[in-house]
Structure formats: C-alpha cells, structure tokens
Amino acid sequence: MRDSLALALNPPADEPRMNRPELVMITVMGTACAPLSGENPYRIGQDGTPRILPGTGGIVPSHRVGDPCVRLQADHVEPGVSIRHEPRIRGGDGANQALQTYSCVGNWAVVMNGACKGARGVVTGKHGGVDTVLVDFPTDVMLKMALGDRIQVYAYGLGLKLVDHPQVEVLNASPRLIARWGLTHGRGPLIAPVTHVVPAKIMGSGLGRNTVLRGDYDIQLFDQEVARRYGLNSLRFGDMVAIENADNRFGRSYSADHVSIGVIIHSDSTVAGHGPGVVTLLTGRREHLRYRRDGNANLAQLLDIRAPARPRPQPPISVRARRPAPVPRIPVLERSRR
Known part of the structure; x- marks a missing residue:
C-alpha cells in the first residue's frame, strides 16, 4: 500500500x-x-x-x-x-x-x-x-x-529485526504494528505494553510445532482459579498478552528465563486443551524483553481500527454449565400433635 x-x-x-x-x-x-463443520456436528x-x-x-x-x-x-x-x-x-x-x-x-x-x-x-x-x-x-x-x-x-514484515534489540525475535508483526505499539526502546530491555499476563502452564493446543510463523497456540481457561487470578475471563480479540516462561523462537516450548508476547486472534473453546488463540509477535530472554500492563494495548486501538470494548470478566460457557443448580427449599412440615 x-x-x-x-x-x-x-x-x-x-x-x-x-x-x-x-x-x-x-x-x-x-x-x-x-x-x-465435521460430519458429526457435535464437539x-x-x-x-x-x-x-x-x-x-x-x-x-x-x-x-x-x-x-x-x-x-x-x-x-x-x-x-x-x-x-x-x-x-x-x-x-x-x-x-x-x-x-x-x-x-x-x-x-x-x-x-x-x-x-x-x-x-x-x-x-x-x-x-x-x-x-x-x-x-x-x-x-x-x-x-x-x-x-x-x-x-x-x-510486509517477514524478516523484520530490531536494530537496537537483536536478542529479541520479531515474528508475524508488520513494521506498522511495531511502530504504533508504544514499545519502550533504547538502552536496556525492550518493554512491550500488554493487557494480560498468562502463565505457560495453561498453554495448550499448538505446542509441539517447530515454527510460530504459521498458526497460534491456545490459552486454556478451564481452571477458573488461575483464570480469575490472572484476569483472563476479560480477554478480547486483539489483546496483547505476555506468556511467562515461554520460548517461541523455534516453536513453542517452556523456558523459565524467557517471555513471549502475542495477540489474541480467535475465541474461547469448550474442547480440552483449547481456548483463546495467541499469535506470537515477540520472544526473548527476560533480560532483553519485558512487558508492562496497559489496558489500551489492543490492536483495535493501536492501529486506529475502532474503539475496543471495555474489558468485562465473564466466565466461559463450559464453566457456567458446570455450576450446580440451586437446591430447592423444602418446607418443613409441622409434626401433628398426638
């Protein structure tokens, strides 16, 4: 263009x-x-x-x-x-x-x-x-x-490198996004604004591939204690998220001294191992790549697409379905006097 x-x-x-x-x-x-849709429509x-x-x-x-x-x-x-x-x-x-x-x-x-x-x-x-x-x-x-x-x-963007931060890998990101993201750069680590932080332990589908230039991997929201602790029920399409202990340089793997930062691209799922999908944009060791919280770090706002919705925590549909039905109150009948 x-x-x-x-x-x-x-x-x-x-x-x-x-x-x-x-x-x-x-x-x-x-x-x-x-x-x-599959031959069997049920998931x-x-x-x-x-x-x-x-x-x-x-x-x-x-x-x-x-x-x-x-x-x-x-x-x-x-x-x-x-x-x-x-x-x-x-x-x-x-x-x-x-x-x-x-x-x-x-x-x-x-x-x-x-x-x-x-x-x-x-x-x-x-x-x-x-x-x-x-x-x-x-x-x-x-x-x-x-x-x-x-x-x-x-x-436009395949092969992009940050001249002053060669230790940070840039993946799947256009120069326009990098320019508008509000990255803190210069001396010291690169710092990226994100809306949420995600622990690597709940990452699911998408693990095991040898590249992150194609596709995504999913955040599992089935453990609601973890989801609430990290505020993940308020995720939106386009949110920038930091995945702790994740090395995404040559595929997606666990590494305690790395962090990976990506964008939410598809909705939650009820299927085991699945959830909102993340496309990786930045990955590197902690001493070279860090993040800071910013509620405005959403593609819709960063790229002037539209005003994003206000974050509102909502439990996934599979969690709501598991909630026990309230026990009906049974009136106590007064015993008849002898």
Missing part, C-alpha cells in the same frame, strides 16, 4: 529502529472461505457436554477485533473475515502456506472483486490447523461481502 511504502522510505523518528530497507513487500491472496467439551456451536471460517460481522472473546456461544470463532487460498494447486497447499507464512499482523488487505471491491482491511491474526488468515473490515463492508470474494494481502 502507498502509505506503507511511504513509511518504509520515511519512518517516524520515535519508532524502534528496524531493518526496513531489507524488507520485501509481496502480495499474497486468499478468498473469504466458508465455515467448516465434546472438556466438561463432557456435547455442543453444536459456530466455529472457524466464514464472514463474522457480529464480532471484530476489540470485542470480547470469552463467553460466546461459539468455539474457535474467528472475528472479521477468514481467508484461505483455494483451491489447492496440484494437490498441494503451497499457495495457502505462503499466505499463512508471509502475512503479518497489521498488514493491509484489499478486496479485489465483488460488491466490496476496493475496500481495505487489516490482518489481525493467523489460525493454525485450519490455516486461515484473519482480516478485519468495517461491519458495513462485511455485510455486503460474499464468500469467495478475493482478498489480497500486502505482506
């Missing part, structure tokens, strides 16, 4: 120094893809309850970046528009994996055909497993958009 190219040539003086001259902008494309929850809920894929005009992602009647729902490169070419999936790998959070995306041709959106995440890229558009655009509309992403 023209403004991205202008920033590349004339970066703001107060942004962290980046290797902008080395970065390549390349276009990748996907289509607004249909929601997916068995961690509480043992079968549920039929909307899930991945589709156009979701009811929820956008900045909205709550917990206590929805949904499972892994993706806010905004989910795109994939279809059909697969010669039985492979190379074009879609390029879309997954090259797209960075904060990249511009443009509708190339249909009723919304020319409308501009913003990449807000990448979802593993289903291998979709998530793009936020204004609600009125999404209401006119059709499944199958082609959306081109101006991918």
